[in-house]
Amino acid sequence: MPKNLYIRSLAVMTVLWGFVFVVGMVLITVISLALPGVIPPGSEYLAIVIPVLFAFLMVGIQFLISPWLMDFIIGWVYDATKYQVDELPPHIRSFLHQQMELHNFSLKWVAIIHDNNPNAFTYGHTKKRARMAITEGILNYLTEDEQLAVVAHESGHIVHRDFIWMTVAAAIPLVLYSFYQGLWIYARVTSRSGGRSEGAEKVGAAAMVAAVGAFIAYWISQYIVLFLSRVREYYADSFSAEATGQPGALSRALVKIAYGMVKEDAINAEKISDENASPTVRRQASKKSAFTTGMRSLGVFDVASAKNLALSSYGRGLSLDNESVAKAAQWDLSNPWGRFLELSSTHPLPAKRILALNAMQEERGVEPEFPQMGKVKLPESLWDEFLIDLVLLYFAPLLFIILPVLSAIFATYVGININIGIGTGILLAALVWKLRRWEKYPKLRLSDPVVTITHCLTDQTKNSYYEVSPLRGKGAVFVGKVVGRGTPGYFLSEDLVIQDETGIITLNYSPILGFMSFFFALFRAPGLRGMKVKAYGWYHRSPQPVLQVWKIVTEEGKTFHNRWSGANWVFMWIMIIIGLALIATGLSTFTV
Secondary structure, three states: OOHHHHHHHHHHHHHHHHHHHHHHHHHHHHHHHHOOOOOOOOHHHHHHHHHHHHHHHHHHHHHHHHHHHHHHHHHHOEOEEEEOHHHOOHHHHHHHHHHHHHHOOOEEEEEEEOOOOOOEEEEEOOOOOEEEEEEHHHHHHOOHHHHHHHHHHHHHHHHOOHHHHHHHHHHHHHHHHHHHHHHHHHHHHHHHOOOOOHHHHHHHHHHHHHHHHHHHHHHHHHHHHHHHHHHHHHHHHHHHHHHHOOHHHHHHHHHHHHHOOOOOOOOOHHHHHOOOOOHHHHHHHHHHHHHHHHHHHHOOOOHHHHHHHOOOOOOOOOOOOHHHHHHHHHHHHHOHHHHHHHOOOOOOOHHHHHHHHHHHHHHOOOOOOOOOOOOOOOOOOOHHHHHHHHHHHHOOOOHHHHHHHHHHHHHHHHOOOHHHHHHHHHHHHHHHHHHHHHHHOOOOOOOOOOOOHHHHHHOOOOOOHHHOOOOOOEEEEEEEEEEEEOOOOEOOOOOEEEEOOOOEEEEEOOOOOOOHHHHHHHHHHHHHOOOEEEEEEEEEEOOOEEEEEEEEEEOOOOEEEOOHHHHHHHHHHHHHHHHHHHHHHHHOOOOO
């Protein structure tokens, strides 16, 4: 492990254990004051020892079984095939053998997930029992040097023993939550018991305050653990740059993976685009094209696809335009939502990682891969939109409780019927909800023009796609081919990934009834693979680009609706009717 990574990780762990020490001492003090002379001296320390042991027991069990559980999931729940390192394509095989010998680690196997949504991850117990998973999207959309950069990044997690470090770090929030639970239970029991002495009341109040402090420490510790994860991601990037000698290769891979800026794979294009071919043939051709591209050296696939393998996959050799990439990434750097969302993420924002890789290239005396990154400015500041979105997204639902209560209190104070106050509060909350719906689901028509995925990513005209957020949406219509699932290879993932001539994007399908997503994922989604579709919806970023689906229409005319936006509309009008009814009831009590 690099010295700086060890020091930074140790510093973060010291802060986390500092929280445990402080809250633990408070817990011991409360117990000592609450039970003076009742428990044997020193027994109060069990209040710390037991939660710590319990937390590490739970996390330890999880650490032991999670790799085997993940093995089962990949084998049975994901559409994947496991390969030994020697069975991989020559460039990946030789690179992994070189790194395993150099850094003394080994891979039990490498799983190839049959899905074109580009992603990769690694897991395991130790450096000697690691596993790696790569989706076909990595093999199809990335060039060989970009593939090696991704494999090297995942190898960096193994070499740095991130499995162990993150497991130990994850135990600390659990310890703090146990402290919070103990203090909270004691405070509640004390408040309910009668005939208490003045000293007992003070101890109970102190326990309540300590419980709140423990809960705050618990939440802060979670964000510190996420920060540690992001630090280790940077060092995995650094490992990749050192191992491959090409920081720019990982930069290009991140652009393709995070922003979906890839072009259509030409492999099996004849069958996929053949309008006379049956939907089944096109779906099979789409699925086959993905895997044979990256694994063609194995010689274990249908030789009938050899003709298609002769086609060049121009998506893999795509030259990324610097200005377009800089515009696509500027949302991460300029929109306050980017920094806000990063706080609760295990990974740094892609743009920040690319800037760090640019700096590595400059240290080597090499021109950065994307020199315009961070230099493209948005037309205006988005802080005002961010603050409005923040209120509408997180506080608007609470207004249906807060505003009726405040209105009822005001009505009682001024002598108005309480029903009028409650009804007015509900109406005000409904109006805010209407504003929320307008922001999230602006007006969309079937006649709206088709746009490209890259256009939405790079458009910086005033009041356009650069303003989007997790709440604020912009209407968009995409035409493309379904190439995968939102969760790559997971057969219960209802979300889809489509690809047009400029890139790929996830379609977020959220039916009005949550359980309906199960049926869509199980029975409808498989039939859409390889199909050309027209997707209507609202473009969002959080920070990954996504289209919130309103309607999906296939070439054959089949239509799949997402009624969630309509449900918001119905809910709003129900609240308006309830509010008006309460006001009418209150007014009817007045006498002339």
